[in-house]
Amino acid sequence: MMQHLIALPILVPMVGAIVLLLTSKASHATHRRLSVGITALLVVINLLLLRQAAGGELTFYALGNWQAPFGIVLMLDRLAALMLILTAFLALGCVLFACAGDDVQGSNFHGIFHLQLMGLNGAFLTGDLFNLFVFFEILLLASYALLLHGGGKARVGAGLHYVILNLAGSALFLIALGVLYGATGTLNMADMARRVAQLSGDQAALATAGALLLIVVFSLKAALLPLYFWLPRTYASAPAPVAALFAIMTKVGLYAILRVQSLIFIDSEAAPAITAWLWWSGLATIVLAGIGVLAARDLRPLVAYLVLVSVGTLLAGTALGTPEANTALLYYLPHTTLICGALFLIAELIGQQRGKAGTRLVRGRRLHQRFLLGGLFLIAAIGAVGLPPLAGALGKLLLMQAVEGSARLWLWPLLLLASLAALIAMSRAGSVFFWASYKGEVASGKVSRAQLAGVVWLLAAAPLLVIFGGPVSSYTQATAAQLAAPHEPIQQLLGDPLAQVPAQRVTPQGQQGEAL
Template sequence: MSHLLIAPILLPALTAVLLVFLARSSLKVTRVVSLVSALLLLYVSLVFVVQSGAGIIEVYALGNWAPPFGIVLVADRLSSLMLLVNAVLVVASIIFTFNVKAERNDNLQPLIHFLTMGVNGAFLTGDLFNLFVFFEIMLIASYALTIFGGGKERAKAGLHYVVLNLVGSSLFIIGLGVVYGMLGTMNMADLAAKVTQVPAESAPIIAAAALVLLLVFGLKSAILPLYFWLPRAYSNAIAPVAALFAIMTKVGIYSIVRVHGMIFNQQPIVGLLEPWLWPIALLTIAAGSVGVLGAKRVRMQIAYAIIISVGTMVAAIAINTADAMQALFYYLIHSTWITAALFLLTEVIALQRGSMADSIVRGPQIRQHTLLAVYFFIGAIALVGMPPLSGFFGKVLLLKATPTGAAQVWLWTIILVGSLATIVAFGRTGSTLFWRVTDLKDSKAKVAISSWISISGLMLLTIGLVIFAEPVLAYLAVLGTQLIDPTHYFNAVLSTEVITR
């Protein structure tokens, strides 16, 4: 049991507190502290990925309480991977904030670290109630970040976002309460063991609790009837925050995979979710495609592209095989990083377009139009899922993992039509932004170096995802088998020995 496992939670927490106290010191100091902490987090996450890649499932019993009684943190392949995906995003966002004007006000840097703490905690915890607590930490930081910068639109979007999530949190407690009342434990590994022993007459209550929890996670991950808050909240947030939020929907997806895949997909309620997940996935993709085509602003368009990606991932959960899980998480890494990169890129484009900002209308020529157009082109190709970039491989893996029959017909059609809609929409956006232009007004400032580093880094990583596809897929293949057969995880948690004196 190594104490390193709590670092991804403690490090951002302590950094955030430190940064609150440093609020009045020079910008250089706060930036260095913030960035160093994020880089350390990246390093720690890499250590976990390497460690879990070697087949070790690290378990940390908080307060030295033996599972299933205390709270445990678990770093298996899935958790380590999600930590890494998040750490990369945090580093990129923090570098990008160096060019945000209002950075000093309202404690932007501490809030980013608080959000990171919540997200990392949600990925690491092996306790269902603790998952709720970390959700709340993540959410309260995200509430403040959503309205960061102020203004009418943000206040309106923020209010909807907060009220919806508060209702979601209350439902989460109801789900948790029922699960505890029926099974008498909150430890995920122990819950999985207890579910199988439930008598047949109690099975419907457990099924109800599982569906309430699906509703909660569905709200976080923005699946069909619950996504209406997302486009407005994401497109009105400032760019580095929108980029960071790319991980938030994935926290919902992660929770569905973790909680429903591991605990509830067993006798006596096996196969409970499939009839729900299939239509949800297909309709979410369809709704996202309509939104992408109808969006009037680039950010709104990217927000709807997130909804398409969520639908795609939910479809992978519905398939529920090792291959589908491999595809799901390859697509998840790609989708998180590329949407973040595009949010950041849109911000620098909007800055150079002046009052037109990111509206998809004829406007003045962008100052650094060639370079930005190349970036936009690469980003759009990756997002849409055309070869040779990562989005293509993610989708191909998923299409290959689809079982034959009706599912295949529906999923292939919807995913491919959705991709076509995205191509059309982003093609139109690109040509409007870069070709349908009036005279060049070079009064706008050039793109700052920090912004370039941040965007290029994320883009290079998605390209790296293709170049190093083999080791990544090998890692994900084992991840997939571990998720389908989580015995290894259960054994690691339940056999944890506490330190005795």
């Protein structure tokens, strides 16, 4: 049984989605119990996989017993296990919140929700670029339906824009795969890494073109400037539990970039161009997203721009390419994902009690549960800004310490200014919602137990990442070290002791670093 455990994060939500879709006429209570139970089971399974990966062992699973590089292979390492547990943890909070009533605003919410989880988990586990494309399409198709759940003019408009843009991205993804397959003759990541390192001449130039096109596609998924303009409107229009789950969507693009950069293209001719693209685009994303945070006049777009600030921060850290930078960004990633997800849910609770004013930063009704909502908002705001004592401050500090040389002159001031912009924006929003003068009668209605459980579940991650900061940072440090040794998965999967890829790093300034 244990040897098949790696396939369960894909099989469990797939089977759960089929059951939920085939029993569409069952009661809402039955669907909710099934959905919560399946998601909780995923949390348990992914915890077991996290424990397995923490030992440092790489686990491969050949579907149909067709061995690599000819068959489909799943690969579990520390990075994949971290992304799996993060996805399951976020999903459980979202589905609990949705059970308060968001799930009945349209049809088949829970079945589509688990199809999305299947796509996410598959993307994190696959060891093959074509199957990465397949799982991308699964999660994107599910996200189209979830975005439009409940209907409405704003959602349909944002959804149409989102669909068209991602269809274009998918077409570019296929073209990139075709180019890379033509140059290397394989789509298995480990096998491609071995072959890319041996290319020269026209074949190397072709592989470089494919690599750069692939990074552009992943940058679109991660919402990196100039490919981020779809995100604020899309996330602000989505139902609250869907927007919260979408907080992990940009991290899929980040994961894909980190995976192919550290494994396939680490020593290719494309490496300097990839590094420069990630560095400067990441910095520009921080700047414009910080301006967007200050300019937002509604809490939902404000949170969406906070997601973009974290995207820029994480991808600028990825461009540094050092184990120290990867350690910092992997520590910061779970915190920012869960906090932004919680903020989308809190925005929904605030909007429900403000009447027509909703989440706009204008005078509205006095909140019926202003102390409860104010406390939740305060914790989430501190986490989103990156203030002590929560993990956001430690994650940013680690990232700033990982920056060396002239890169500090760029990242340090921009990161601090973006945090200041977030502090000003969140303070303004809090004062409007909980402190400013009010208009009209006190709002009615209360936060349901399911909604409160979902928000508290996500917010609990902030103090837990501090309390268990030692083990978490040790895990992320070991993950960064594993990423810095790309020859290990190649040797273990392909059984070729000579198939080693030199672990050369490229700095944002384009200078080659020391071999790791």
